[in-house]
Amino acid sequence: MTSLPQYSRYTWIPVTIGKSGAQVYRLDDDTRRPRLYAKSASRSTQPDVAEGLTQEAARLTWLADQGIPAAEVVELRSDGDGTWLITRALPGRSAAEIWPSAQPGAIAEAMADIARRLHALPTAGCPFDQRLSRIILEAEQRAAAGLVDLEDLDDVRAGWTVEQLLRELHAARPQYEDVVVCHGDFCLPNVLVADDGATVTGLLDVGRLGLADRYADLALMSRSLASPMNEQYGDDDVRRFFARYGADATDERIAFYRLLDEFY
The missing domain is CATH 3.30.200.20 (Phosphorylase Kinase; domain 1)
Structure with missing residues (x-):
């Protein structure tokens, strides 16, 4: 083009x-x-x-x-x-870039701060719906259209078929949703941070933003912080992220929303 x-x-x-x-x-x-x-x-x-x-x-x-x-x-x-x-263009640098060694922990806490700020927005004013009643149907449609990249699955699901993904998606669906305004693809490359590492200057790639369970965001950011692709971060930063946000790092919804993300 x-x-x-x-x-x-x-x-x-x-x-x-x-x-x-x-x-x-x-x-x-x-x-x-x-x-x-x-x-x-x-x-x-x-x-x-x-x-x-x-x-x-x-x-x-x-x-x-x-x-x-x-x-x-x-x-x-x-x-x-x-x-x-x-x-x-927005100011700031990608949170996924290489930062001075003292800053990854501060960035992990900045991720928690912007998540809390986003999740605190009034849900009544958000016109975008990403709740499970709609998003699982969309996942099924993407699967039927051949849009699921089976070569890019998380390691725990490497080699799975679309049929396996769908079966597990339905079996693991949470019984309830703690609905807030979510980014929808909340990971390090989609956040810009000021040079001090402590202030978020912008959110990127917000095409999946909408009403969803807060763990839709928490699951993806914690996975991003623990990913070998972002080698400067690690388990300590994941713990700091959850502690700063004030959420349970062992909640079963984390696994479900990472599974749901395989369809995108």
């Missing part, structure tokens, strides 16, 4: 980190115009990803209205076969 003519004076730099399915670019300019980011998807070959960009734009705007740091939507448009989301 070609870049948008109205942004032709920017240098378009592909961004390959992330698994959204969209084509992502950083737009740099040698003048004083702000840095931008562009996400694009084909409506004919990637209809679910293109629709996801529309959903993400709505969620970014809503989050900003709630006072949660999120990228400003500059433009959402269709151009030919493509859907484009243009956002203004």
Whole structure:
């Protein structure tokens, strides 16, 4: 897909980190115009990803209205076969980057702080629904459409089939939901942090934001902190995260929401 003519004076730099399915670019300019980011998807070959960009734009705007740091939507448009989301760059660095050795613990606590702040938003004002009655149906639809990446399963489910995943999803479904406003894909690469390591400056990739059990977020961030891919973090940081948030690190919902994430 070609870049948008109205942004032709920017240098378009592909961004390959992330698994959204969209084509992502950083737009740099040698003048004083702000840095931008562009996400694009084909409506004919990637209809679910293109629709996801529309959903993400709505969620970014809503989050900003709630006072949660999120990228400003500059433009959402269709151009030919493509859907484009243009956002203004946020300050800060990815929490998944390499940080000075003294800071990972502070970052783990900053993850807990932004989660508590997000989860404290009034649920009555959130128009986005990610509760199990809807999201399990979506997971089933994604499975039927062949959208589950069986090559990227967690180690504990390596080699599983889609049928096995679905059976376990239904068998392990929690009996209740502690519903709050959740990020939906709450992991280290999706959070920006100030240089002090203690302040979150922005949330990224919010296309799955909505009403859900708080453990939907806690499960994914604790997995991210414990992942070998983020080798500077470890079990101590997971403990600090749960202690700062004030949640049970052994709750059975953690395993369920990590299983649910396999469908995305």
